[in-house]
Amino acid sequence: LFSVLGVRAELGRFFVSEEGEGTRGAAVAILGYSFWRGKFAADSGVLGRAVSIGDVTYLVVGVAPEGFTGVDLEPIDLFLPVSAASDQGGPQGWTESYGSTWLRIIARLRDNATDEVAVAQATATVRATNERSGLPQVILANSVLLAPLSAARGTERQLEVKVSIALGVVSLAVLLSACANVAFILLAKGVERRREVAVRLALGANRARLAGQMMVEALALSVAGGLGALAVLHWSGGFLRAILLPDVAWNSSAVDARAIVATMSLVVVTTVVTGLAGAVRFSRSDVVTSLRHGDRGISQPRSVVRRGLLVAQASFAMLAVASAALFVESLRNVQAIETGIDLRRVVVARVEVSGLTSGESNALYELVAQKVAGLPRVEHSALIMRSVPLVHAYGIAVRVPGLETPPRIAGSGPYYSATTPEFLATLGTKLISGRNLSMGDLRFASRVALINETMSKRRWAGANPIGSCLLMGSDSTCTEVIGVVQDVIKFRLFGEPEPQMAYLPLTHPFVKAKPVEALLVRTSGRASETVPQLRRSIAALLPTQSRLTVESYEETVEPQVRPWRLGATVLTYFGFAALLICTIGLYGLMNYLVMQRRHEFGVRRALGAGTWGIASIVLHEGLLVVGIGVLAGGLVAVGASRFISSLLYGVSPVDGGVMALSA
DSSP, rough: HHHHHHHOOOOOOOOOGGGGGGOOOOOEEEHHHHHHHHHHHTTTGTOOOOOEEETEEEEEEEOOOTTTTSSSSSSSSSEOOGGGGGGGGGTTTGGSSSOOTTOOOOOOOOOTOOHHHHHHHHHHHHHHHHHHHTTOOHTTTTOOOOOOOGGGGGGHHEEEEEEEHHHHHHHHHHHHHHHHHHHHHHHHHHHHHHHHHHHHTTTTOOOOHHHHHHHHHHHHHHHHHHHHHHHHHHHHHHHHHHHOTTSSSOSSSOOOOHHHHHHHHHHHHHHHHHHHHHHEEEOOOOHHHHHHHSSSOOOOOHHHHHHHHHHHHHHHHHHHHHHHHHHHHHHHHHHOOOOSSSGGGEEEEEEETTTTHHHHHHHHHHHHHHHHHTTTTTTEEEEEEEEEEETTTTBEEETTSOOOOOOOOOTOOOOEEEEHHHHHHHHTEEEEEEOOOOHHHHHOOOOHHHEEEHHHHHHHTTSTTTEEEEEEOOSSOOOOEEHHHHHHHHOOOOSSSOEEEEEEEOOOOOGGOOOOEEEEEEEOOOHHHHHHHHHHHHHHSSOOOOOEEEHHHHHHHHHHHHHHHHHHHHHHHHHHHHHHHHHHHHHHHHHHHHHHHHHHHHHHHHHHHHHHHHHHHHHHHHHHHHHEEEEEEHHHHHHHHHHHGGSSSSSSSTOOHHHHOOO
């Protein structure tokens, strides 16, 4: 991995090829940089020291460089050779098995290699290996696809990157809106000082020096604001990172050279553009007219620049609000996906104790289940082996005598689990037809099974499967179908085929002597609030060298929901900020225009105009400018629809209701 990614050790060395060979490999480890600094105080003498994981001791041979987390972005404390998988809860004999789908392979192309040749060679190698495996024909035809390394991080990470880019674009729009507001204020301030400028010019002051003075004043104000923004980012950056992207291993400050250059560049550009606009106005101003009228507020020609700035603010606000509304709707749609599990109320607990036989491990799980069942906030619990929802899935060949086996769909199984009668009640899964597993099935090791809706539809094509015979794997004895249940999510909320599932009693002869792999727990309230109590109660029953994982299903699927939650949360704040900025800008423009036209309005009142008549003139001016801005923002949003459509779920980027609500 390290040589493929082209990284060098901070201390010591990386693994050598001999240390990854065989079923056990060498007991060596490489420390993650942050773990080395935090746990070992960056001690350079850490090489050769022993670290224990469970009941296995590893020798430290190196330290990874700062910021290196492998393919993923999550922080890593320790790197072990892949050959250590069997020692750390992985399947035994995986080096001789063709079913190790938990493994990922990445490769580095030679400098002179072409994509086409690399794909052809890799595909030929994979197919040749598959032919020796005895795998189904559909797998034998698998091909290798060449993709960037970022694809190995999974679709959630790729989506998070796209959402981050969208957030950057919207944040830039809000920033430009704020810059437009500042520019307008500076221009208005310059107009208010026209009498002062006229007096200076009348006394012989140089126009260029006056323009330069105003630019320096504006630059000082802008630089102070930019430095203040960087200070706020420095103090709040870590907090925002922890809230928005908690799983990412951040190894640098939020305020780096790029942030400083980008912020100060925008400050300087805004100041220069605004200053030049003021300088041009001063160079064209008439001293006599300015001295004569001062700031009495004579009627002025319409300012295209000022109205243009407000139109830009309104369009940016429309873009931010529309983006927020689209992401909020997407988040609602994602949260409404039917998973077959009450995600907010279910916890999965897994125990790993090295050295136990299957019988000893199952007895420990039984003890844990009894302890958990007596806790106050626990409603139901179920033991499960083989396939565990959102954790892993075990495939199996399934045959129905007298029925043709349907074509295999990659990723759709069939898969199977063995569990206890409380399984459906624990997950909140619906029984569609037939009956549930019973304690009698468990006690007498009955050859019965529940199947899910997808298996029922694909195998029986609408016919009633209750009472039918299933032949599981190499088992030649029938297992009777006693019920059909709702589909339950396998790994992902979306983007994967519906799996075919069969659920057997925990004592079914087909799974005899297999180890229990998890305890599912249903709580009376939100599962995440019960996790600490469950962890303490279970840990008290375990041997010292044990590993315990207790996690709510809501937390398990959070990375899949996070892109939309991130977009909805941040864009909503941006939308409110853009609206506030636009409101302030509109107020400033209206106030400025009223001040400029107060002499005109005074004349109108003298000639009999009413209050509403004067107010309608001001309202018409404001609504016209805002209306143009909203229309422009809507057109921009429609134009960008093809770029953001892949970031949304269940809603069109040009949804009429969302656009109307945003406007």
